[in-house]
Amino acid sequence: xxxxxxxxxxxxxxxxxxxxxxxxxxxxxxxxxxxxxxxxxxxxxxxxxxxxxxxxxxxxxxxxxxxxxxx
Amino acid sequence: xxxxxxxxxxxxxxxxxxxxxxxxxxxxxxxxxxxxxxxxxxxxxxxxxxxxxxxxxxxxxxxxxxxxxxxxxxxxxxxxxxxxxxxxxxxxxxxxxxxxxxxxxxxxxxxxxxxxxxxxxxxxxxxxxxxxxxxxxxxxxxxxxxxxxxxxxxxxxxxxxxxxxxxxxxxxxxxxxxxxxxxxxxxxxxxxxxxxxxxxxxxxxxxxx
Numbered sequence: 670x671x672x673x674x675x676x677x678x679x680x681x682x683x684x685x686x687x688x689x690x691x692x693x694x695x696x697x698x699x700x701x702x703x704x705x706x707x708x709x710x711x712x713x714x715x716x717x718x719x720x721x722x723x724x725x726x727x728x729x730x731x732x733x734x735x736x737x738x739x740x
Numbered sequence: 741x742x743x744x745x746x747x748x749x750x751x752x753x754x755x756x757x758x759x760x761x762x763x764x765x766x767x768x769x770x771x772x773x774x775x776x777x778x779x780x781x782x783x784x785x786x787x788x789x790x791x792x793x794x795x796x797x798x799x800x801x802x803x804x805x806x807x808x809x810x811x812x813x814x815x816x817x818x819x820x821x822x823x824x825x826x827x828x829x830x831x832x833x834x835x836x837x838x839x840x841x842x843x844x845x846x847x848x849x850x851x852x853x854x855x856x857x858x859x860x861x862x863x864x865x866x867x868x869x870x871x872x873x874x875x876x877x878x879x880x881x882x883x884x885x886x887x888x889x890x891x892x893x894x895x896x897x898x899x900x901x902x903x904x905x906x907x908x909x910x911x912x913x914x915x916x917x918x919x920x921x922x923x924x925x926x927x928x929x930x931x932x933x934x935x936x937x938x939x940x941x942x943x944x945x946x947x948x949x
Contacts, residue, residue, distance in 0.1 A: 674771050677835075677917035680860040681853050683845070700860060718844025721853040722835050724917070726771040 671710035673726040678702045684716035684725060692716075746807040756930075757793035761785050764922045773838075780834045785918060787824040787831075792905065792927070794820060795934030800941050818880075825877045829870070862915035869908035876900050898938050905931055 672692060675684075678701040684693050685702060690709040693702050693716060702724075717725040765785060772778060797816045799805060805813050832854060839847040857863045876897070879886065883893060909931050913924050 676771060677915060679854060679857045679863055679915065681857045683853065715844075718842055721839070721845060721850035723773070723777070723838040726773075 671712040677724040683719045687715040687719040761789040787827040800937040865911040872904035
């Protein structure tokens with residue numbers, strides 16, 4: 670599993686906005702980010718880099734290039 | 741015999757407020773980060789735990805006060821208070837340290853985002869606890885310049901402590917990176933005993949004016 674865990678989330682949603690493959694969603698009850706579709710993770714590290722509190726842990730596997738839209 | 745007794749009491753406090761959090765930390769199977777961040781996490785955890793120990797290194801702990809005299813209890817209380825409140829005041833800045841080391845969001849932007857995410861109950865509780873902690877430290881330092889009677893001072897310090905402890909513990913349980921069931925139970929147990937001690941002393945016992 671590429672994206673491993675989220676500990677100490679403040680619910681700012683920056684990871685949700687930054688994830689190109691919609692792996693992370695906001696849990697409506699806890700108001701914190703949770704990993705919903707880990708199998709879609711491309712290990713691009715964008716969620717980790719945009720998280721202001723360094724809450725996201727990613728496995729040290731090889732990174733897959735980020736999927737971006739063109740045009 | 742008396743010396744042995746107070747050494748035993750102080751050792752019990754050290755085991756409860758340094759030993760137990762360390763044990764829970766190392767047995768907690770939390771995701772590990774860099775050595776710097778893990779060290780800061782341990783220091784912050786111990787800092788908070790030692791602030792909770794303040795309930796038991798004060799006038800509320802009558803037996804310890806009787807054994808080592810109030811003046812020595814006060815030295816311990818002031819030392820832990822000033823050192824570890826200063827440390828916990830810095831903890832929001834510790835959190836953004838990794839942002840200096842990668843190419844993501846700028847540390848200043850991360851800090852602003854951290855303290856302005858008002859949709860999170862944990863952040864609001866943290867800000868309230870932070871303000872209480874700051875007021876506690878400033879009013880303790882300038883205690884004699886406030887010209888308050890002993891009883892008024894004691895009530896201010898005690899009730900502000902209760903507000904701080906309740907909001908801070910809730911904040912820690914809600915948002916803490918190392919908040920698992922064991923840590924939550926440990927904090928709740930200590931806080932419940934501490935609140936009971938304070939209320940018992942303040943509401944049901946008389947003291948000098």
